[in-house]
Amino acid sequence: MKKSVLLASAAVMMCYFTSCGGGKKTEDTATAEATTEEAAVPEYRIVNDLPTVDLSTFPKDKDGKIVIFDGKTFNGWRGYNRSDVPAAWEVVDGTIHIKGSGAGEAGSKDGGDLIFASKLKNFELELEWKVAKGANSGIFYLGQEVISKDKDGNDVKEPIFISAPECQVLDNENHPDAKMGKDGNRQSSSLYDMIPAKPQNAKPFGEWNKVKILCYKGTIVHYQNDEPVVEYHLWTPQWKEMLDKSKFSKEKWPLAYELLLNCGGENKEGFIGLQDHGDDVWFRNITVKELD
Incomplete structure (x- = not known):
């Protein structure tokens, strides 16, 4: 307290x-x-004793970007708040695929979110994604692994979105979330439930979309299919105001508010994550470039 x-x-x-x-x-x-x-705020702790990887051991492409997914293995990746990879995730045809359970968020028998096990601070993340019809997922950044306590004092593994901003991944035409929120702020590449991606230039389900996320000293920009669609600034009055008006407000969700308000923790760094929302989604060509 x-x-x-x-x-x-x-x-x-x-x-x-x-x-x-x-x-x-x-x-x-x-x-x-x-x-x-x-x-x-409910009692919680940040988990710091799970396996991490050394980013310098990963290869760079011809543009100097660090390749964090080799297209063949889960080298460098693990489940959020766990040391192994959940069985709901697989590597297939050069992609990371979350197998749709149809059971909603993290609803599969051995599912949950996936993270790259190295905390990043200032970076550019690039990747491509495609979704099945009606699918929902998300890309997280600056995430922390969080354990809280329930009313009986038992440990509760919190989802990654309680601490990390989300770049939405969605079939805008066929998933109901596209019409929820405000002004389209739950559509593809939006800052989920806070800033709508404009222009909304996502390709339909079954086609690949390209995303870049710039994170530099609190300035965040989402790019979708090579166009900037969202920009905002962490740790500012603007950021607090957005949280106050969102589903993560202090009144609605005190723990999420606390963590997101101080996104990235003391060192202003965190994990990249991919969401298991119970639907079929594919990711490929995942690179990061560290910025000074």
């Missing part, structure tokens, strides 16, 4: 036993208690 929360709680207790006169709450006391309750 944060120091500010403890101080607010102490102030409320002092008011109760002194100036508030017996057990009757004043308006100020009620406000202080409400503020304390709103500020509370």
